[in-house]
Amino acid sequence: MRILRPLHFLATVALVLTLSACGFHLRNALTLPTDLGPIKVTARDPYSSLAQALDRSLIGAGVPRAAADATDVATLRILSERWASTPISIDSFGRAQEYTLRYAVVFSMTDADGEDIVPQQAVELARDYLSIPTQAIGTESERDLLSKEMEREMTASIIRRIDAVFRNPQERARE
Numbered sequence: 001m002r003i004l005r006p007l008h009f010l011a012t013v014a015l016v017l018t019l020s021a022c023g024f025h026l027r028n029a030l031t032l033p034t035d036l037g038p039i040k041v042t043a044r045d046p047y048s049s050l051a052q053a054l055d056r057s058l059i060g061a062g063v064p065r066a067a068a069d070a071t072d073v074a075t076l077r078i079l080s081e082r083w084a085s086t087p088i089s090i091d092s093f094g095r096a097q098e099y100t101l102r103y104a105v106v107f108s109m110t111d112a113d114g115e116d117i118v119p120q121q122a123v124e125l126a127r128d129y130l131s132i133p134t135q136a137i138g139t140e141s142e143r144d145l146l147s148k149e150m151e152r153e154m155t156a157s158i159i160r161r162i163d164a165v166f167r168n169p170q171e172r173a174r175e
Contacts, residue, residue: 036074038066043078050105051078053155061159072112079106079120088128102126103150107158118165123157125150
């Protein structure tokens, strides 16, 4: 028993030192500068759930809401949104059983003067899911849940990219 105590202590210390040296740290909260002013989110589809989610996330990040008819505000433009489902495996009868769901968004952001803040860029997410043809119950709801999760991830990814531009002003100056 006396031999195990020092070994247990050394193992604990080694584990703590190893974890602290790995570089893991929690993300900081996303806060955009207050001098940016209100941001208007626009999309080709006026009922885009991504645009609505981005609007809510920007408000949560401390950005004031832009009036619907405001013209001299920064604008986050969702230029395109695309969903695609591609089969990646088939069964012995040639029916697709596994799919890859892809979600791609192209966006840009300009300030009130029309200058690029975040140049046009694309973000793509992909997730795999099963859809066994003989067990169709629940497949559609699983795909819907996956789609909603991917939309949340896309919203967070776009906000992080905007946040990164303001956290690294020298990157913005080079563009």
